[in-house]
Amino acid sequence: MGDLAQALANLEEKKVYQLIDQKITEGANPLDIIQECNDGMVRVGELFSEQKYFISQLIYSAEILKQVMKKLDPLLSGIQADSAGGGKIIIGTVKGDIHDIGKNIVITLLKGSGFDVIDLGVDVPTEKFVESVKESGAKVLGLSALLNFTYPVMKEVVDAINAAGLRDKVKIIIGGTPINEQVREYAGADYYAKDAVAGVNICKEIYA
Numbered sequence: 001m002g003d004l005a006q007a008l009a010n011l012e013e014k015k016v017y018q019l020i021d022q023k024i025t026e027g028a029n030p031l032d033i034i035q036e037c038n039d040g041m042v043r044v045g046e047l048f049s050e051q052k053y054f055i056s057q058l059i060y061s062a063e064i065l066k067q068v069m070k071k072l073d074p075l076l077s078g079i080q081a082d083s084a085g086g087g088k089i090i091i092g093t094v095k096g097d098i099h100d101i102g103k104n105i106v107i108t109l110l111k112g113s114g115f116d117v118i119d120l121g122v123d124v125p126t127e128k129f130v131e132s133v134k135e136s137g138a139k140v141l142g143l144s145a146l147l148n149f150t151y152p153v154m155k156e157v158v159d160a161i162n163a164a165g166l167r168d169k170v171k172i173i174i175g176g177t178p179i180n181e182q183v184r185e186y187a188g189a190d191y192y193a194k195d196a197v198a199g200v201n202i203c204k205e206i207y208a
C-alpha cells in the first residue's frame with residue numbers, strides 16, 4: 001500500500017493533506033491519487049469489518065476524503081475536457097444507501113467531459129429514477145450502490161424501468177466498490193463500471 005493510502009487507512013488527517021499537496025505539486029495524475037485514496041478507504045472498510053474501527057472512524061475517513069476531493073475537484077474537471085462527450089445522464093445512489101463520494105467523483109468527471117448530469121442524490125426512491133428517465137429523455141442512467149443488501153434495489157430499479165416501457169430507451173450502468181459482473185447480471189443492468197473513468201468511457205460510447 002502506498003504512503004497516502006496508508007496514512008488514510010490510519011486516519012492521519014494532516015499527513016493525508018500534506019501528501020496530497022505534495023503529489024499535486026509534483027504533478028501526479030489526480031486519477032492515480034484517487035485510486036490510492038480508494039485503496040486506503042478499502043482498508044478502512046476492512047478494519048471496520050474486523051471491528052478494529054467503528055462507525056465514528058468510518059465517518060471520519062469520509063470527512064477526510066471529502067476534503068481531499070475539494071483539493072482534487074478543480075484538477076479533475078479539466079482532465080478530460082479535450083475529449084468532449086455530450087448528452088444527458090441521470091445518476092443517483094439507490095434507496096437505502098447514502099454513500100456518495102464515488103458517485104460525486106463520477107459526476108465531476110462527466111461534467112468535465114461535457115455531459116449534462118442530473119444528480120438525484122442519495123437514498124433515491126425507485127420511482128424517482130423512473131420519473132427522471134421519462135421526463136428528461138436521458139439515454140443513460142447510472143446507479144451507485146456500496147452495500148450488498150442494495151443489490152436487489154438496483155434490480156428493482158431496472159425492473160421498474162422495464163415495467164414503465166422505457167427499457168429500450170435507456171442504458172443502465174451500475175457502479176460502487178462491491179459491484180461486479182455477477183451483480184450486473186443479477187440486476188439486469190447493461191454495464192458495470194469498475195471505476196469512474198470506465199463509467200465516463202461507457203457514457204461516451206453510448207452517446208458517440
Ligand code: B12
Pocket residue numbers: 038041042043044045046048049055058059061062065091096097098099100101102103105106141142143144145146147148149173174175176177178193194195196197198199200
Ligand atoms: C466512507 C464510508 C462510509 C461513509 C459514507 C459517507 C459518504 N458520504 O459517502 C458512512 C460513514 C456514512 C458509511 C456508512 C455505512 N457504511 Co460504509 N463505507 C465507507 C467506506 C470506508 C468508503 C467508501 C468510499 O467513499 N470509497 C471511496 C470511493 C471513491 O469509492 P467508490 O464509492 O467505490 O466509488 C468509485 C467506484 O466504485 C466508482 N463508482 C461508484 N459509484 C458509481 C456509479 C456509477 C454509475 C459509476 C459509473 C461508477 C461508480 O467510481 C468511484 C471512483 O472511481 C467503505 C469501504 C469500501 N471498501 O468501499 C465502507 C462500506 C461501503 N460501508 C459499509 C457499511 C456496512 C456501512 C454501514 C451499514 C455501517 C453501519 N453499520 O451503519 C453504513 C450504511 C449507511 C447507508 N445506509 O448507506 C460496508 C458495506 C459492506 C457491504 N458490502 O455491504 C463497507 C464496504 C465497509 C466494510 N468493509 O464493511 N460508510
